[in-house]
Amino acid sequence: MRKVIYALILPLVVVCGFVFANCEIKNETSKKTASKLLTAAEAKAERKKWEASPDGIQYKKWETSPEGKKVLASAAKIRSHISYSANMEAIITSLSLPPGSRLGFGVMAGINDDYYILSFGLEKSNEFQQLRSLKANGKITIRSNFVSYAPKYDYPIVSVDYVEQDGKIIYKRAPRKDGC
Template identity: 80%
Template sequence: MKKIIYALNLSLVVVSGLVFTNCETKKEISMEPAPKLLSAADMKAEREKWEATPDGIKLKEWEMSPEGKKVLASAAKIRSHVSYFANMEAVITSLSLPPGSRLGFGMMAGINDDYYILSFGVENSNEFQELRSLKVNDKIIIRSNSVSYAPKYDYPIVSVDYVERDGKVIYKSASRKDGC
């Protein structure tokens, strides 16, 4: 009997050893070199190089124009609220975006006596159903993590992450699945 138990234990050890040696994780080696992080000087050089392109020149001209200065000033007014993800009171001024917009679902709103495009993203489900119940002159509370601008638009673009009306949350953007 002892010999049988000894043989079983020995075979168990041998089989376990073979299983563990074959369970090595295989890492695929990428043939592409890892992207290098650019230094501040390299980033500045790349930016200057881009600013010399036709698109860069157009952007600089727009930023110096009266329309561009107005948009940049409006964006600067709410930048502190955006950087702290703070509440901003907005009044809906239009339920549609300017003609030719490619921002997905959105609307126009007034915040602190300036007008902004509120962009909620690409519409692919019923997640904007409660936002559709908004009317012109409705007061809402919004939060955002980003404000941007483009020469194509006469107003800064606020990417809205949170909307509240009368103390009730009517929109909250879905958190990203990758954790970023």
């Protein structure tokens, strides 16, 4: 009887040992990846390296071009609203994005006499159903916490978190599921 009990307990102990060892290995790898953050000097060196690459040179040329300066100035105009996630009044100018864009679902809008791409994210099932009811020249109120730009686009890209029309919320970005 004792031999049977020992025969059952021994594999259990071995399996538990493997499970705990695997947990420790996962914790060690996550600590290693977390410690891979670059110092300021390393980040500066990487940035210099990128600026010397063909993509970096092309970006610098775009940044100093009239089109690039216009896009950067437009982004700077709404930066204070973005940083405080304040309400911005927008007028829908087009229900489609520029040709060749790969931003997912979005519209073109005018804010403070400048034009912007309002990006809502990749299209999912019914997430943007109410946004599809927007009409050209319609007024909406938006909130965002991020504006970006790219040489490919002639307008700054505003990632919209909240849309309201006539006092009614028609879109609110769902919080991320991974907690970050």
